[in-house]
Amino acid sequence: QVQLVESGGGLVQAGGSLRLSCAASGRTFSNYAVGWFRQAPGKEREFVAAITLSGGNTYYADSVKGRFTISGDNAKNTVYLQMNGLKPDDTAVYYCAADRVPIPSWLTSERRYAYWGQGTQVTVSS
Secondary structure, eight states, X not given: OOEEEEEOOEEEETTOOEEEEEXXXXXXXXXXXXXXXXXXXXXXXXXXXXXXXXXXXXXXXXXXXTTEXXXXXXXXXXXXXXXXXXXXXXXXXXXXXXXXXXXXXXGGOGGGOOXXXXXXXXXEEO
């Protein structure tokens, strides 16, 4: 079992930055993939970014490329999502998810992740 806890959400003005953290406990994290997903009101949950902690490979949704950066610290069992240049459209509840995901193309699918955090709210005002 893996337990995930997100933190770092909040209210920020457009153009601002936030850093989300996803802390894992219960199992060694280093051979997992971790994804960030978000869900805005009235919309389906969507993929934001993912990282393979063994190789450090990263993947991003087109909507956040160049603005968001995902990184991992295996020693701390924590994955971060640095969000710069935030826009009102980035307003959502952000979730991190983890699992062994062997195929890179699977990383964007929430169905490939068994472990989820409770979510953290990000609100970007215009």
